[in-house]
Amino acid sequence: MLVVRQLRLPPDPCALARWLTEAGARHLTLLHAAEGPGRGDVTAPLGAGLGRWSFVAAGPDRWSERLDPLADDEDFAVDEVPEVARGFPRWIGVLPYEARRVLERPAWRPVDTRPPALMERVCWRRYPAVIGVDHLEGRVLGVGRSREALEALVAPLRHALREGHREPPSAPAVQLEVADDEAPELHVARVREALELIRRGDLYQVNLARRLRLTLRAGDPLSLYERLSRAAPSPFGALLEVDDALWVASTSPELFLLAEPAAGAPRDHDGFGLLYTAPIKGTRPRGGDALEDEALVAALDADPKERAELSMIVDVERNDLGRVAAFGSVRPLGEPQVVTHRTLHHRVAWLRARARDGVRREEVLEAMLPSGSVTGAPKVRAMEVIASLESRRRGLYTGAYGCVAHGGRWTLAMGIRAAVLRGQEGEYFTGGGIVADSDPARELEETRWKALQLQRAAEGDAGH
Template identity: 40%
Template structure:
């Protein structure tokens, strides 16, 4: 369809569909965005770009507010909930949906202004390169600044193990943050992340003052109609250098009593969370203890589902599950208290949730494998679940493995 056809579209909600062979959502976002906006690429949903967006700050208890501002279609607000409870959302004024090779443009602007906006966007799309250039790979420097070095982190692990032995909790997730000076395009970080992780929950949020780029492997809560789902991940091994070595590491992971017991504990916690808002007898584990592979690690993954009870919905499920037990430990309240004492600084965006708030459906992934860019600093945070049988050095190495892909993306996307 030629962009001139946009002029004939009816107001007050003009729309235009453009078939574009090989359309890349990142390239579309790069071509059109000139202010706060977002790009979401969640499996099973069309890629969604929000443009010219208004930033909404939610209250400390955001769930009722999210429900109130939710809507269906391309204008559903998207954003993040910080681990400590608040959130920031972007309500799109203009939006772009990517259906494989088709770009669908929408505008909330009325009359001639909206039609002219679509025409300009379409002209730009038809004339631009629809493949975003990937930055070359670069090696991660060895002298990066982190909130905890190996001795500090392993001391923290030993301290948490003493609390576990005393019965304070069963597990606690201890994380560490790495900060890197960054000069460059934050969108390049996201492009690099997704080039290796296309099956994950991808997101790029630009608030003007902060950018968030992530490829999370873990769905916190999704809801479609009355069906609510959470997908806990717990248990980690590195990727092998060959398919045969991958298989060896995966078998070791599945046969490790510590990893299996930790995973079972967190699946039970997820069942309990979903059960708080689900119809009695509807909670089920539809997939249990399967290995999923990502660029630098492989994990044990399960899926827990339930049917929302009468008067309950996906926002109640989000409240019940947030923050995820896989990033806190169990029991949640005491584990979070111990984490706060050990980490000494708020987590903020890390280990919260990012997603899109629809009226009839919602989808929120956990903000892990995520880069936050603010004031010329790119931050990457990763944690490991500490249990009674944890080896402190091995847990530190796990945080390094989990952070590696994001750190490499930051270094590669930055200007030399």
């Protein structure tokens, strides 16, 4: 039985993470539901309470490289979890794009001679204790697999408060250098090559990205994440220490997969119940005032190119869900809507399905990863074109990250808007979907819009 305690700690997840960092915590993780989006909140149609809680943890007790880490967790038992603890993470991890490139057919793309990616393997960590911050009620709860595990996580925080440190240690100043990995004109040329493939009927759509090089001259990953989160708050924000000196700082706006446990299933059941995904396609920068914002939203919502792009990706996602869903259960949740974030407007659609009886969790992940939202249509051919045209392997980018909760719910965000650092050096990919009427120059500009939060972080602008 899990141990649940209300904690007298500040309801500030970044401050708690800072104290743990100062105490030498290893494999720190912060799942940070920062200020959610505005118009058309991406989590609202799901009715899943997303964005209410942030979680902080450190000191994992088990690792897994399987798509489904619960296959390595013989102690997992949904029926023994107190209601208040059901949403607390048990496993937290990353599922890189590279881990699913087995779908590509070698005969359809050249031998890959590009440098290795910063992140290639699935990596899950099980945390014996987690601190949760409830942003709705302002309370802080601790959930542990034992009293000892919970105390080990909370003790450094209590010590800091006893010592009179009511304020967390000051975050070190961030000095971030951002540079193009290659001439931007090369991205334009790749878009033209993709358009020629589309005209020839090779595929209908492909997502192409370019890489920005990062150098963290001053500061640490947590201070960088805080800067990114201020510039572009997200209900799926995360700071993850994946390995020694390997960090992910992401403010992804996109839900890749929310999977509920099957209702009333026996303890050894390894399938899902309801499945949700929310692909995003179509982007505009924020305007200078409310009137300009309204005009940009209206233009995005009416743009035939953006509507066609999202429509095609919804079809790909429906197809992926259809491979593992009960017949006739794949349904849209209303019409696509424009979602407004701090720096951008996006157009998003929501889909729901019910997993077919007998389909294992791992099979669902195999069907869905990587998402059609960030590959193209048809998906496998789009992945092969990506491998042929992009000059760098993607690593985590357009894979996924997130958690498996004690109550059996999976919440995975799309691996986008993510700075990945190994030591002081790192990368940030930015891309967009290419369809028949895409304009190469405009596609390059869209990649710049999607890197606005990164530029603001580098310039020290909090984005207000």
